[in-house]
Amino acid sequence: MTVHGPDPDERAPGRAYSARFHWLDRQVVADDGTPISKVDDLELDGRDGRLYATAVLVGPDALAPRLRGRLGRLVAAVARRLAAAEGGRPPRIDLADVAAVGAAVTLRPSTGDLRVHALEDWTRANVIERIPGARHASG
Amino acid sequence: MKRLLAVTLGILTAIGGFVDIGDLVASSLVGARFGFALVWMLAVGLVGICVYAEMAGRVAAVAGRPTFDLVRERLGPRIGLANLAASLLVTLLTLAAELAGVALAVELLSSVPYLLWVPAVTLLVWLVIWRVRFETMERIFGLLGLVLIVFVVAVFRLDPSWGDVLHQVTHPAVPQGEGVPTYLYYAIALFASAMTPYEVFFFSSGGIEEKWKPKDLATVRVNAFLGFPLGGLLALSIMAAAALLLHPAGVSVDHLSQVVLPTSVALGKFGLGLALIGVFAATFGASLETALSSGYTVAQYFGWRWGKTAAPRTASRFHLVVIVALLACSALILTGLDPVKVTEYSLVFAAVALPLTYLPILVVANDPEYMGEHANGRLANTLGTVYLVIVLVISVAALPLMLATKAGQ
Numbered sequence: 001m002t003v004h005g006p007d008p009d010e011r012a013p014g015r016a017y018s019a020r021f022h023w024l025d026r027q028v029v030a031d032d033g034t035p036i037s038k039v040d041d042l043e044l045d046g047r048d049g050r051l052y053a054t055a056v057l058v059g060p061d062a063l064a065p066r067l068r069g070r071l072g073r074l075v076a077a078v079a080r081r082l083a084a085a086e087g088g089r090p091p092r093i094d095l096a097d098v099a100a101v102g103a104a105v106t107l108r109p110s111t112g113d114l115r116v117h118a119l120e121d122w123t124r125a126n127v128i129e130r131i132p133g134a135r136h137a138s139g
Numbered sequence: 140m141k142r143l144l145a146v147t148l149g150i151l152t153a154i155g156g157f158v159d160i161g162d163l164v165a166s167s168l169v170g171a172r173f174g175f176a177l178v179w180m181l182a183v184g185l186v187g188i189c190v191y192a193e194m195a196g197r198v199a200a201v202a203g204r205p206t207f208d209l210v211r212e213r214l215g216p217r218i219g220l221a222n223l224a225a226s227l228l229v230t231l232l233t234l235a236a237e238l239a240g241v242a243l244a245v246e247l248l249s250s251v252p253y254l255l256w257v258p259a260v261t262l263l264v265w266l267v268i269w270r271v272r273f274e275t276m277e278r279i280f281g282l283l284g285l286v287l288i289v290f291v292v293a294v295f296r297l298d299p300s301w302g303d304v305l306h307q308v309t310h311p312a313v314p315q316g317e318g319v320p321t322y323l324y325y326a327i328a329l330f331a332s333a334m335t336p337y338e339v340f341f342f343s344s345g346g347i348e349e350k351w352k353p354k355d356l357a358t359v360r361v362n363a364f365l366g367f368p369l370g371g372l373l374a375l376s377i378m379a380a381a382a383l384l385l386h387p388a389g390v391s392v393d394h395l396s397q398v399v400l401p402t403s404v405a406l407g408k409f410g411l412g413l414a415l416i417g418v419f420a421a422t423f424g425a426s427l428e429t430a431l432s433s434g435y436t437v438a439q440y441f442g443w444r445w446g447k448t449a450a451p452r453t454a455s456r457f458h459l460v461v462i463v464a465l466l467a468c469s470a471l472i473l474t475g476l477d478p479v480k481v482t483e484y485s486l487v488f489a490a491v492a493l494p495l496t497y498l499p500i501l502v503v504a505n506d507p508e509y510m511g512e513h514a515n516g517r518l519a520n521t522l523g524t525v526y527l528v529i530v531l532v533i534s535v536a537a538l539p540l541m542l543a544t545k546a547g548q
Contacts, residue, residue, distance in 0.1 A: 102508075128451050129452050134450065138269065
């Protein structure tokens with residue numbers, strides 16, 4: 001399956017991006033290299049008889065179906081327990097926000113709060129920030 | 140001086156692989172039971188970890204990607220998760236044993252039972268991860284661990300006939316009274332401990348914490364080709380000291396106190412004191428390495444922000460994993476489980492999981508899309524492939540040998 005990246009002219013024909021090889025399970029990073037998430041799945045949209053990738057899907061809800069079988073059901077169950085009232089739909093990062101695909105998927109600098117971090121936010125507010133020194137980098 | 144300090148990441152990583160509590164006891168035990176007949180396996184394992192640590196470090200410096208990131212990317216989410224479960228099990232069992240190892244070293248110094256020290260040791264490990272700079276941490280525990288060089292001194296003081304030693308090293312024979320399966324079982328344990336997966340997780344992640352870039356490739360290589368052999372030298376000297384002193388005397392090793400025995404015989408109280416300080420630093424360093432590695436692997440599999448260089452609030456899930464790991468391991472060891480047994484078993488599981496860690500490194504280090512001009516050369520690929528085959532053979536043989544020999548008894 002071939003997926004059209006943010007800039008199809010970037011790669012010559014025959015060297016198109018492969019969803020499996022270049023996108024799925026690759027690390028998504030901010031423009032300064034800070035890890036954001038993995039590409040847990042891709043959102044596809046059918047137009048004119050072709051499939052277009054429209055967004056990166058993030059989080060256990062997106063990952064669980066790809067794990068298949070008992071393992072997938074387990075992850076999905078844990079995800080439902082941990083869900084911070086988002087309502088089943090995995091958070092997404094629009095492909096328009098993607099600047100480049102290389103060793104990692106790099107986002108554009110202007111991309112604001114992506115709201116893909118419900119669990120991180122919960123952990124920070126309820127556990128880590130309550131420990132003295134959580135705001136200071138040890139370097 | 141700066142050059143010397145640049146190599147401390149490699150030294151600290153190697154300490155976790157070669158002279159952590161399980162290896163301290165295993166090296167000494169092997170020396171006491173088999174003399175010099177397994178030195179060759181230590182050398183085989185050492186070359187293997189040098190080859191793969193260099194590859195993992197190079198990928199971290201050039202592509203900026205740590206090892207477990209690649210594991211999921213190249214093996215997919217299912218096999219990646221299986222590897223995560225196996226590697227995490229090994230890392231956590233080792234962490235539990237290291238916490239006990241630090242406490243055991245303190246027990247030998249203070250005569251207060253080690254279980255009482257475990258909670259304090261756990262807290263101290265966490266505080267170092269929480270507050271101390273990464274570079275300071277690796278310098279203190281990497282360099283202090285080198286105090287174990289006292290075993291090298293002890294070997295020279297024991298004044299063996301070197302020609303005889305060389306003959307035993309180059310003509311290894313299974314000693315009388317030992318079976319071939321037992322011999323092979325310990326060979327596998329030595330190999331697996333030299334190549335334990337958390338070493339490459341820690342080394343590559345540490346490189347990214349230190350902000351390695353392609354211009355730092357010389358640093359990567361110095362770390363891999365100097366740091367790891369130093370760790371291997373320490374393990375070799377512990378094995379040799381046991382082979383020279385404990386093997387002829389028929390002493391069997393199952394506790395830390397027998398491991399340090401040769402230093403007190405050869406160098407007296409002063410030597411023993413240094414050996415205990417070295418053991419303390421090495422096991423503490425290995426605790427830090429395994430605790431951080433558990434956080435690194437989980438965070439990298441799921442793509443979370445990780446690392447101890449940033450403020451903890453910006454990597455909450457990573458720090459939570461480290462805290463939970465420390466608490467769980469501390470609880471496990473407080474049940475009174477024999478820490479040495481724990482690492483012996485974990486090494487066998489490590490052997491089984493090894494191929495799933497080293498294959499993705501080899502694949503990505505070859506991929507010009509990641510590595511550009513820094514992709515593997517012919518030498519790295521030849522050695523990488525040879526070791527992948529060895530690792531595969533060992534992963535298949537590990538479990539049957541463990542069952543056949545009742546874990547080397």
